[in-house]
Amino acid sequence: MRILITAGPTKEYIDPVRFISNSSTGFFGYQIAAEAARRGHKVTLISGPVCLIPPKKAKFIPVVSALEMKKAVEKHFPGSDCLIMSAAVADYRPVTVSPQKIKKEKGPLTLKLKRNPDILSIIARKKKNRVVIGFALETGGLKKNAEKKLKGKNLDYIVAVAINNKKCPFGDQKIPVTIISRTGKIETLVSDKKSLSRIILDKAEAAKYHYNASKI
Numbered sequence: 001m002r003i004l005i006t007a008g009p010t011k012e013y014i015d016p017v018r019f020i021s022n023s024s025t026g027f028f029g030y031q032i033a034a035e036a037a038r039r040g041h042k043v044t045l046i047s048g049p050v051c052l053i054p055p056k057k058a059k060f061i062p063v064v065s066a067l068e069m070k071k072a073v074e075k076h077f078p079g080s081d082c083l084i085m086s087a088a089v090a091d092y093r094p095v096t097v098s099p100q101k102i103k104k105e106k107g108p109l110t111l112k113l114k115r116n117p118d119i120l121s122i123i124a125r126k127k128k129n130r131v132v133i134g135f136a137l138e139t140g141g142l143k144k145n146a147e148k149k150l151k152g153k154n155l156d157y158i159v160a161v162a163i164n165n166k167k168c169p170f171g172d173q174k175i176p177v178t179i180i181s182r183t184g185k186i187e188t189l190v191s192d193k194k195s196l197s198r199i200i201l202d203k204a205e206a207a208k209y210h211y212n213a214s215k216i
Helices: 027-038 066-079 119-124 142-152 193-215
Strands: 002-007 042-047 059-062 082-085 092-094 113-115 131-138 157-162 175-181 186-191
Touching: 002 027, 002 066, 027 042, 027 193, 042 066, 066 082, 066 119, 082 119, 082 193, 119 131, 131 142, 131 193, 142 157, 142 175, 157 193, 175 193, 186 193
Parallel strands: 002 042, 002 082, 042 059, 082 131, 131 157
Antiparallel strands: 092 113, 157 175, 175 186
């Protein structure tokens, strides 16, 4: 398969030195890319800024902002069989970006933000027989919110992870996940990300086989 994978955070700059971002390390997406390459798939990895080395056999496309990631995904999705959207894309970006460092002054600073485009929703409308897998990170209502995203964004699978103040799910560690398929099947497990990458790719391969078989 030709697999397109996104990973890491995006950075939305406020001025030349400050930005809005999140705690994503990109580790999970890079594990998925490495496993996909190991299996012999043709891998394209689009990544936000992280301190990781991409798999040697993957085509690597570095991006910074959500708009840059959207442009890269739109360019490479038509030539792909599967999209695994594991990147933690910033939902908002500043309305204006200061060309100079904003100086500290007395009183509060008001920062106006606008919505970034929902890359997964936009792309999945054009999925046809492509496999599309999304991720959901939730602080509450995990199953309800994940099912809403699965249906609303036209996904084949969604991998949902709960976050709380006690344990951050980013980085290299075991995490509890709930995987929901478009058929309504729900699986809950605790897994390290290397093992979970294998599970996700197993599902992607099976889904693509099903789409191909339906053409016969």
